[in-house]
Amino acid sequence: MSNAPQSNSQSTCTDACVRTVLHEIDGSIRFPALFFVVSAILWLVVGTALTLITALQSYQPGFMSGCEFVTYGRLYPAAVNAMLFGWGCNVIFAVALWIMARLSLAPIRSGGLLIVAGLFWNVGVKVGLFGILAGHLNSAEGLELPGYATPILLIAYAFIGVWGILAFRARQGQGVYVSQWYILGALFWFPWFYTVAEFMVVWFPARGVVQSITSAWFTGNVQNLWLTPMALATAYYVIPKVLGRPIHSYNLALLGFVSLALLGSWTGVAQLIGGPVPIWVSSVGIVASVMMVVPVITVSLNLYLSVKGSRAEIWRSPALRFVMFGIMSYFFASMIGSVMTFRSISEITHFTTFISGQSLHLTYAFFSMVMFGGLYFMVPRLTKVEWPSSTLIFLHFWGSAFGITISVVALLIGGWISGNQMNDAAVPFIDVVQSTLPWLKIRSIGEVCLAVGHIAFALNFFWMLFATGSVRSKQGPTLLESANQEGAA
Amino acid sequence: MKNLPILFCGILLSLALSFMGLVLSSNIQLGGLTPITETLDEDGNAIDGDPLFPVKMLGAAQQGEAVYADLGCVACHTQQVRRSLQLQVDRKGLGPDIEREWGKRHTVARDYVTQGRVLIGSKRVGPDLKTIGERQGDANWQHLHLYNPKITSEGLSIMPRYAFLYETRAIEGTASINALQFEADSAFAPAAGYEVVPTQRAEALVEYLLSLKLNYSLPEAPISE
Amino acid sequence: MSDEQHTKDKGEQDLHDSLMREKDEPRDGSSPIPIFILFLFAALCFWGGVYLIKFGGEHFSKDAYTLDYDPHAGRVVVQISLRDRGFKVFKAQCVVCHQESGLGVPGVYPTLAGSEWVTGHQESLARILINGLNGPIEVAGNQFNGNMPAFGPSGLNLKPQDLAGVLTYIRQEWGNDASDVTEATINGYMDQYGSRGTPWTAEEVVTDLGEEPVAEAPAAEDSDDEAPADAHAPAAH
Numbered sequence: 011m012s013n014a015p016q017s018n019s020q021s022t023c024t025d026a027c028v029r030t031v032l033h034e035i036d037g038s039i040r041f042p043a044l045f046f047v048v049s050a051i052l053w054l055v056v057g058t059a060l061t062l063i064t065a066l067q068s069y070q071p072g073f074m075s076g077c078e079f080v081t082y083g084r085l086y087p088a089a090v091n092a093m094l095f096g097w098g099c100n101v102i103f104a105v106a107l108w109i110m111a112r113l114s115l116a117p118i119r120s121g122g123l124l125i126v127a128g129l130f131w132n133v134g135v136k137v138g139l140f141g142i143l144a145g146h147l148n149s150a151e152g153l154e155l156p157g158y159a160t161p162i163l164l165i166a167y168a169f170i171g172v173w174g175i176l177a178f179r180a181r182q183g184q185g186v187y188v189s190q191w192y193i194l195g196a197l198f199w200f201p202w203f204y205t206v207a208e209f210m211v212v213w214f215p216a217r218g219v220v221q222s223i224t225s226a227w228f229t230g231n232v233q234n235l236w237l238t239p240m241a242l243a244t245a246y247y248v249i250p251k252v253l254g255r256p257i258h259s260y261n262l263a264l265l266g267f268v269s270l271a272l273l274g275s276w277t278g279v280a281q282l283i284g285g286p287v288p289i290w291v292s293s294v295g296i297v298a299s300v301m302m303v304v305p306v307i308t309v310s311l312n313l314y315l316s317v318k319g320s321r322a323e324i325w326r327s328p329a330l331r332f333v334m335f336g337i338m339s340y341f342f343a344s345m346i347g348s349v350m351t352f353r354s355i356s357e358i359t360h361f362t363t364f365i366s367g368q369s370l371h372l373t374y375a376f377f378s379m380v381m382f383g384g385l386y387f388m389v390p391r392l393t394k395v396e397w398p399s400s401t402l403i404f405l406h407f408w409g410s411a412f413g414i415t416i417s418v419v420a421l422l423i424g425g426w427i428s429g430n431q432m433n434d435a436a437v438p439f440i441d442v443v444q445s446t447l448p449w450l451k452i453r454s455i456g457e458v459c460l461a462v463g464h465i466a467f468a469l470n471f472f473w474m475l476f477a478t479g480s481v482r483s484k485q486g487p488t489l490l491e492s493a494n495q496e497g498a499a
Numbered sequence: 500m501k502n503l504p505i506l507f508c509g510i511l512l513s514l515a516l517s518f519m520g521l522v523l524s525s526n527i528q529l530g531g532l533t534p535i536t537e538t539l540d541e542d543g544n545a546i547d548g549d550p551l552f553p554v555k556m557l558g559a560a561q562q563g564e565a566v567y568a569d570l571g572c573v574a575c576h577t578q579q580v581r582r583s584l585q586l587q588v589d590r591k592g593l594g595p596d597i598e599r600e601w602g603k604r605h606t607v608a609r610d611y612v613t614q615g616r617v618l619i620g621s622k623r624v625g626p627d628l629k630t631i632g633e634r635q636g637d638a639n640w641q642h643l644h645l646y647n648p649k650i651t652s653e654g655l656s657i658m659p660r661y662a663f664l665y666e667t668r669a670i671e672g673t674a675s676i677n678a679l680q681f682e683a684d685s686a687f688a689p690a691a692g693y694e695v696v697p698t699q700r701a702e703a704l705v706e707y708l709l710s711l712k713l714n715y716s717l718p719e720a721p722i723s724e
Numbered sequence: 725m726s727d728e729q730h731t732k733d734k735g736e737q738d739l740h741d742s743l744m745r746e747k748d749e750p751r752d753g754s755s756p757i758p759i760f761i762l763f764l765f766a767a768l769c770f771w772g773g774v775y776l777i778k779f780g781g782e783h784f785s786k787d788a789y790t791l792d793y794d795p796h797a798g799r800v801v802v803q804i805s806l807r808d809r810g811f812k813v814f815k816a817q818c819v820v821c822h823q824e825s826g827l828g829v830p831g832v833y834p835t836l837a838g839s840e841w842v843t844g845h846q847e848s849l850a851r852i853l854i855n856g857l858n859g860p861i862e863v864a865g866n867q868f869n870g871n872m873p874a875f876g877p878s879g880l881n882l883k884p885q886d887l888a889g890v891l892t893y894i895r896q897e898w899g900n901d902a903s904d905v906t907e908a909t910i911n912g913y914m915d916q917y918g919s920r921g922t923p924w925t926a927e928e929v930v931t932d933l934g935e936e937p938v939a940e941a942p943a944a945e946d947s948d949d950e951a952p953a954d955a956h957a958p959a960a961h
């Protein structure tokens with residue numbers, strides 16, 4: 011590390027050295043990370059458009075039903091996969107890998123690997139989505155991408171995995187911080203469970219319901235061993251960085267990680283309750299889902315105590331606002347999820363829009379919001395430009411917050427009502443369908459709000475990326491309220 | 500954390516355990532299931548000479564299964580009949596599936612061993628289809644329903660139209676045998692002189708739907724009268 | 725603390741504003757885990773164990789699909805009647821020659837409907853099945869000369885209950901009305917004839933017959949003379 015000149019009275023030499031290294035790291039990972047961010051945001055726009063169309067199709071069956079390629083049965087999986095593999099994975103590669111690089115405290119030499127990986131990844135997702143629209147989709151939830159597209163994704167991922175190992179090995183310093191555990195775990199788990207699921211469900215299908223059990227295991231893993239760890243890693247990094255306070259407890263962080271790792275991949279099979287599988291399968295899933303309250307409470311408590319007393323800063327900082335919204339949603343969504351798996355509740359909610367609402371709750375209100383927060387923190391450090399417009403950030407936050415709250419609440423309530431009606435055999439099924447319609451309409455209002463938020467975000471980002479002089483010279487962090495005092499990043 | 504080997508061991512073990520406990524063990528338990536006779540003899544073996552169930556679909560029905568999967572029908576329909584989740588004494592399900600006459604018994608793992616792609620589904624935007632061949636056994640009804648679900652549901656269905664599976668063409672001479680039969684004065688019927696004819700994919704799909712029946716017992720799930 | 729002083733030193737570094745105002749890299753505090761979380765974890769582990777025992781489907785059995793699964797109830801075995809079993813065996817083994825109608829093929833395979841051999845003594849019929857029959861034979865007034873294969877241990881080796889079933893079936897179908905042939909009866913005949921390797925002839929098969937087994941159904945003919953079958957309406961299958 012070079013000797014930096016004394017910049018101001020607060021920085022010690024070591025501190026400035028660290029900042030120099032961080033500067034170098036940011037520089038070395040700038041292009042790959044921005045490439046992933048651009049990909050992620052473009053996929054976000056595409057995915058939101060697809061989701062909006064399917065939300066309309068769900069109660070207007072005639073909407074865009076004339077052509078085979080956009081029939082609901084194909085468009086809905088396309089929307090889900092665009093959001094998961096397009097937006098979700100690209101934003102993970104952007105933010106989590108940057109955090110990994112930063113925490114390694116050593117500049118990255120192999121950024122080119124990441125760009126190659128990103129190109130392959132986007133090609134794979136495009137091929138997969140066109141395949142779905144052409145009808146080559148699989149019938150397992152989460153694994154709909156055609157079997158010829160996923161090898162492209164796995165090749166891309168191989169580059170990322172290699173990069174991750176190199177980055178970790180090059181690290182300086184002795185300790186391994188919380189975020190790194192989560193990122194390492196997720197980077198290792200994802201290719202393994204994805205490949206296993208592809209083998210057993212798509213490429214060489216297992217016999218009978220073993221396919222269903224494997225794909226249920228897969229969806230649980232995507233939630234708990236890929237999206238959740240990456241989002242938690244982001245939260246564990248952004249919160250102390252913005253507030254300047256340490257995480258409340260190392261021990262709680264450790265417990266949270268260990269319990270998530272142990273329990274997380276057993277929860278998926280709970281969705282097979284009542285299905286054509288032996289009863290132990292769903293019972294195991296139920297026990298694991300209920301025990302998940304432990305990591306959830308642990309992590310939520312840890313992060314809450316880490317931010318306690320800083321309410322003004324949370325409200326002011328875009329990054330923190332999104333992250334804390336995400337963490338609070340994590341708590342609520344997981345609590346609902348744990349309670350929902352009990353047989354008596356599940357009997358009502360199974361097969362209804364309640365399940366879709368829960369899934370949306372966890373993937374958007376938790377994962378996506380936390381990753382938005384991560385982007386708000388990370389991107390100025392890569393582009394060396396501040397966010398151009400706090401109005402657009404305001405639109406983004408409230409669009410997303412309102413939108414997801416409306417959508418999730420509508421789906422949960424609609425699902426609860428239709429589930430109760432479905433359990434009453436005297437109610438004709440067509441009446442059950444009719445009773446969900448108002449809630450589906452409300453849900454699409456929520457989707458429109460989300461779309462508004464995402465467009466605001468995309469505008470803000472591209473304005474920043476192709477920054478003109480006036481944006482470039484903008485000083486200070488872009489905050490959501492005018493700062494009376496020095497504020498957070 | 501400074502102990503990297505333990506971290507990596509833990510990461511490895513956590514997924515290995517669930518893989519073995521859920522995926523491998525269910526494969527061991529259920530991966531070897533084969534069709535079997537409806538009842539077993541006193542020794543617990545299949546009875547020689549009895550037909551084996553479930554029967555593998557052949558021909559048009561098998562093609563129809565591929566059409567069903569390609570159109571993404573599994574996004575809205577399940578194909579599983581559940582039992583009540585409450586503890587109960589009599590073997591008849593008290594749960595909504597059997598009460599709604601969506602099946603005479605619950606489905607078990609063996610019911611799916613002859614399916615290439617298992618289509619049990621996970622959402623019921625529309626009704627369960629495991630026994631649709633018994634509930635709506637008329638091919639013309641199925642065709643009308645696919646052509647425009649509003650025809651068969653008094654305009655209330657939210658299922659999308661699959662009119663692209665059908666061809667509206669001018670009647671040459673007499674109407675073709677497999678043209679859709681609309682009700683008189685139906686608002687959905689084609690113009691005079693035109694008929695709606697299913698394509699080969701529609702025929703296959705309807706064959707498949709009509710073959711969806713649960714009219715056999717299995718030793719682990721007998722149909723109780 | 726003011727981090728807003730933007731460094732104007734453009735020396736070797738160009739640390740931009742956002743980097744300078746960042747706080748230090750994250751670190752953990754060392755507060756202990758609140759006790760209630762540990763209690764919660766322990767309580768949930770206990771609950772999980774109890775739940776798995778109660779709802780785990782009898783120790784993770786692959787046959788337990790419902791909560792009222794009873795492993796001691798044994799397999800679901802529905803006792804099918806002798807005739808139903810016999811019908812299945814007949815369809816699998818006999819229709820190829822004797823036809824589904826039981827009328828055989830004239831000149832080639834004897835009829836079973838109205839056959840005095842079928843409705844006659846159980847032992848002679850059992851002998852035919854267990855060891856086969858070769859050579860000329862007169863059935864219902866017609867001559868046949870062929871080979872009936874053995875279905876006992878020296879031949880196709882049907883199980884005794886299957887033999888009992890098929891004999892009962894043919895004795896009570898197509899207008900035939902004779903007694904059941906029980907598995908116990910067949911077991912007895914198997915002891916006597918199971919090891920015989922050569923098929924019978926029409927003359928041999930009716931010599932040295934034992935007692936007719938006690939019939940529960942309508943009485944069968946006692947003698948080994950050829951007797952016409954009764955023309956009763958067959959019971960519905």
